[in-house]
Amino acid sequence: MAPDMHAQPLVGLMLGDATGIGPEIAVKLLSTALAAGDDAPPARLAVVGDARVLELGMRDAGISVPYQIYPRLDQVAWSADHIPVIDLANLDPASVARGEVSPESGRACGDTLKYMIDLALDGQLDGICFAPLNKAALHSGGWHFTDEHQMFAHLTGHTGFFGEMNVIPEFATFRVTSHVALRAALDMITPERIGLALRLAHATLRDMGHEHPRIGVAALNPHCGENGLFGDEEITTIRPTVETLRAEGIDATGPISSDTIFIKAKRGDFDGVVMMYHDQGQIATKLLGFNKGVTVTAGLKTVFTTPAHGTAFDILGQGKADPGALAHAVRLAAMLAGAASRR
Amino acid sequence: MEAPRPRIAITVGDPAGIGPEIARKAADDPRVREVCEPLLYGPPADVAFEPGVLSPDAGQAAYDAVCRAVRDAQDGTVNGIATAPVNKMAFALAGLPWRGHTELLAHLTGSAQVAMMFWSEPLKVVLATVHVPLADVPRLLTRELLDGIITLVARELPRFGLQDPRLALAGLNPHAGEGDLLGGEEGHVLAPAVAAARARGVNIDGPFPGDTVFVRASRGEFDAVIACYHDQGLIPVKLLAFGQAVNVTLGLPIVRTSVDHGTAFDIAGRGVADPSSMIVATLLAARLASTRDAGG
Numbered sequence: 001m002a003p004d005m006h007a008q009p010l011v012g013l014m015l016g017d018a019t020g021i022g023p024e025i026a027v028k029l030l031s032t033a034l035a036a037g038d039d040a041p042p043a044r045l046a047v048v049g050d051a052r053v054l055e056l057g058m059r060d061a062g063i064s065v066p067y068q069i070y071p072r073l074d075q076v077a078w079s080a081d082h083i084p085v086i087d088l089a090n091l092d093p094a095s096v097a098r099g100e101v102s103p104e105s106g107r108a109c110g111d112t113l114k115y116m117i118d119l120a121l122d123g124q125l126d127g128i129c130f131a132p133l134n135k136a137a138l139h140s141g142g143w144h145f146t147d148e149h150q151m152f153a154h155l156t157g158h159t160g161f162f163g164e165m166n167v168i169p170e171f172a173t174f175r176v177t178s179h180v181a182l183r184a185a186l187d188m189i190t191p192e193r194i195g196l197a198l199r200l201a202h203a204t205l206r207d208m209g210h211e212h213p214r215i216g217v218a219a220l221n222p223h224c225g226e227n228g229l230f231g232d233e234e235i236t237t238i239r240p241t242v243e244t245l246r247a248e249g250i251d252a253t254g255p256i257s258s259d260t261i262f263i264k265a266k267r268g269d270f271d272g273v274v275m276m277y278h279d280q281g282q283i284a285t286k287l288l289g290f291n292k293g294v295t296v297t298a299g300l301k302t303v304f305t306t307p308a309h310g311t312a313f314d315i316l317g318q319g320k321a322d323p324g325a326l327a328h329a330v331r332l333a334a335m336l337a338g339a340a341s342r343r
Numbered sequence: 344m345e346a347p348r349p350r351i352a353i354t355v356g357d358p359a360g361i362g363p364e365i366a367r368k369a370a371d372d373p374r375v376r377e378v379c380e381p382l383l384y385g386p387p388a389d390v391a392f393e394p395g396v397l398s399p400d401a402g403q404a405a406y407d408a409v410c411r412a413v414r415d416a417q418d419g420t421v422n423g424i425a426t427a428p429v430n431k432m433a434f435a436l437a438g439l440p441w442r443g444h445t446e447l448l449a450h451l452t453g454s455a456q457v458a459m460m461f462w463s464e465p466l467k468v469v470l471a472t473v474h475v476p477l478a479d480v481p482r483l484l485t486r487e488l489l490d491g492i493i494t495l496v497a498r499e500l501p502r503f504g505l506q507d508p509r510l511a512l513a514g515l516n517p518h519a520g521e522g523d524l525l526g527g528e529e530g531h532v533l534a535p536a537v538a539a540a541r542a543r544g545v546n547i548d549g550p551f552p553g554d555t556v557f558v559r560a561s562r563g564e565f566d567a568v569i570a571c572y573h574d575q576g577l578i579p580v581k582l583l584a585f586g587q588a589v590n591v592t593l594g595l596p597i598v599r600t601s602v603d604h605g606t607a608f609d610i611a612g613r614g615v616a617d618p619s620s621m622i623v624a625t626l627l628a629a630r631l632a633s634t635r636d637a638g639g
Contacts, residue, residue, distance in 0.1 A: 181526030231476030282554035
């Protein structure tokens with residue numbers, strides 16, 4: 001780690017659902033972070049969770065990582081010799097069957113995230129990165145939210161606009177609507193929400209290091225509405241909003257037909273794409289290899305990042321899970337938290 | 344003995360657009376000539392049309408060429424048709440009621456139900472709804488419409504060389520409705536349509552989330568995906584096969600393929616139009632014509 005490490009943001013790492021590959025890729029990531037070098041994320045990293053799950057990850061990965069348990073984060077002696085661990089002792093991995101959905105493990109994931117959020121709200125953590133969760137386990141473990149983003153907004157007491165952001169190497173996507181029925185999404189596509197999503201995209205992309213983010217805005221209807229023949233939201237809602245935000249200095253372009261906007265973004269025309277509804281962007285990013293990407297909850301007081309892939313029960317315990325997306329998620333959490341702390 | 348090359352009619356589309364140029368370039372292309380005998384269908388060479396200018400005469404000429412090609416395909420003079428783009432406005436100026444090729448071809452051949460399919464090597468997609476506002480899609484996506492399109496796709500694909508096709512239906516809502524949490528159409532309309540089709544012996548599965556079904560199909564799990572709306576199908580097709588996807592009409596008694604772009608009046612007559620979509624459309628028409636003639 002760099003000598004000025006105390007200036008670096010403090011990112012809490014949650015090990016993910018203990019029944020999946022989360023602990024394994026977390027250990028691989030921590031091992032790389034300790035080895036430092038140019039690949040080390042620009043952050044101080046602390047594990048929050050159950051030390052027994054960390055041990056499990058070491059067995060899965062076939063790697064040993066030196067760690068030290070601390071009662072509190074402000075007592076950590078930061079060093080390149082070990083990883084600090086806040087041991088919540090809230091899940092004995094021997095008590096859950098691996099490779100399947102476990103309500104007990106889901107409960108522990110939710111409890112751990114809640115604990116981390118409270119640390120963040122108290123100013124002790126700058127960002128939160130979590131290894132893959134199992135959404136069904138979280139739900140059956142008593143955390144009843146439409147998605148984890150809603151859960152984070154609730155637990156941080158957030159009331160305004162926020163959203164899921166999906167990051168792949170080529171570009172990032174932002175959503176005007178997300179996990180709602182398509183019929184309901186259509187009613188939510190208003191100038192206000194489009195404006196909020198565009199502003200969030202602009203601010204977040206700047207935090208990611210794009211000084212002048214170029215943002216493409218997707219159309220809603222086929223052929224961009226074909227001059228109103230196949231729907232008029234482009235004329236009445238999307239284009240006027242894009243023009244208003246351009247006048248504010250946001251480099252937004254659109255509306256652009258959704259069957260061409262992702263081709264343009266892929267070849268480098270845009271840093272971000274604002275999409276109108278869930279499948280529009282998700283079809284594109286998943287085809288472009290989103291499993292290597294990162295999911296971010298953008299717009300909350302605290303930064304949350306996680307790999308886009310899941311718990312991968314099919315390759316559990318084989319030592320071959322790839323920590324690449326988790327490493328990218330940690331790096332992104334550090335970058336976004338660092339930008340937030342400089343404001 | 345080597346089988347004779349199929350004869351493929353290439354209609355030039357609106358003669359004021361880029362159609363005549365790309366049709367000629369495609370007909371001269373050695374890859375095209377190797378697999379078929381291309382025949383150009385358009386207005387006589389001595390009739391001039393000003394490039395880029397909308398006119399009723401151009402609309403009428405485009406229409407006449409399509410009519411001749413269809414007649415020749417029906418009596419076996421040609422084995423398939425590849426169409427360059429027509430202009431909807433020119434059709435309207437000429438007093439022709441059809442909005443495009445697909446409707447006109449259904450009318451000329453007396454086909455009760457047709458569907459638009461995008462054919463590419465990595466992915467084949469059929470659209471359940473096409474050129475309508477997205478807001479109309481949930482209402483249009485009825486059990487009757489789905490039953491019709493699933494039956495049509497299951498019947499037609501074997502004629503295009505896909506025997507016992509494995510079909511998938513995409514969901515309408517995020518995560519295919521996630522058990523009614525994110526929309527009820529999957530449970531009330533889509534899943535029952537799939538179950539009924541399976542009971543009729545159709546190999547179809549779904550509804551699957553839109554953001555995973557195309558990934559699965561591109562890996563070979565399904566031969567074709569039925570998409571609920573235009574962009575749901577076109578986003579993956581264009582991402583995976585940009586410039587290589589061909590529009591094929593299902594439900595016609597003849598083989599018909601089309602370019603995936605418009606008349607491009609802005610560059611007509613300048614000799615700079617890219618014929619690649621016309622070429623792949625002609626190559627596919629030749630291949631489908633051979634398959635249909637051989638397979639019946």
